[in-house]
Amino acid sequence: MKGDPRLDGRAVNRILFDEGRIAARVAELGAEITRAYPEGDLLVLGLLKGSFIFLSDLVRQITRPLQVDFLVASSYGDSTVSSGTVRLVYDPETTLEGKHILLVEDIVDTGRTLNRLMALLAARNPRSLEICALLHKHIADELKYETKYIGYDAPHEFLVGYGLDHAESFRHLPYIASLL
Ligand code: IMP
Numbered sequence: 512m513k514g515d516p517r518l519d520g521r522a523v524n525r526i527l528f529d530e531g532r533i534a535a536r537v538a539e540l541g542a543e544i545t546r547a548y549p550e551g552d553l554l555v556l557g558l559l560k561g562s563f564i565f566l567s568d569l570v571r572q573i574t575r576p577l578q579v580d581f582l583v584a585s586s587y588g589d590s591t592v593s594s595g596t597v598r599l600v601y602d603p604e605t606t607l608e609g610k611h612i613l614l615v616e617d618i619v620d621t622g623r624t625l626n627r628l629m630a631l632l633a634a635r636n637p638r639s640l641e642i643c644a645l646l647h648k649h650i651a652d653e654l655k656y657e658t659k660y661i662g663y664d665a666p667h668e669f670l671v672g673y674g675l676d677h678a679e680s681f682r683h684l685p686y687i688a689s690l691l
């Protein structure tokens with residue numbers, strides 16, 4: 512990755528998951544999710560911006576009818592430390608009532624974002640409500656909800672790429688790397 516022109520000369524520590532490995536894992540998750548919903552309406556809700564690449568790959572591996580919408584919550588500024596505040600900036604337009612809702616998140620860190628969103632979504636009477644996270648740091652003491660589908664357990668490092676950013680950069684890296 513040294514000399515990767517996408518990095519603009521900035522150093523990333525090491526690649527944790529490369530493109531091929533991610534694709535294989537996303538295919539597994541897609542198959543698992545397809546099996547988990549034999550019937551009913553499925554709405555896949557991507558939490559922007561971090562989930563945009565994961566979500567677009569994941570829905571193409573789910574071989575049953577579904578709809579896609581997004582949520583925009585803001586919990587991080589330009590810092591690598593969680594501020595603990597969650598702001599809802601965009602709300603799905605489609606009704607959630609009676610549908611299977613699969614909330615897709617890039618990474619679960621403290622779990623504060625998900626706690627707030629899950630309570631909000633549960634109040635809209637979906638048929639079911641589950642979380643699918645690409646990465647999970649397993650330090651989410653505060654997380655009140657189980658993350659049913661997890662791509663990878665993440666180390667306690669700051670990760671970028673495949674949708675994850677640092678100060679809005681690095682989202683377009685096709686691999687997941689830790690930042691120095
Ligand atoms: P939480 O509310 O503390 O669980 O924060 C979750 C959000 O923080 C994620 O959706 C990411 O946008 C961001 N985040 C947490 N850890 C990382 C990381 O290692 N790299 C990039 N973003 C992160």
Ligand code: MG
Binds near residue numbers: 561
């Ligand atoms: Mg972020």
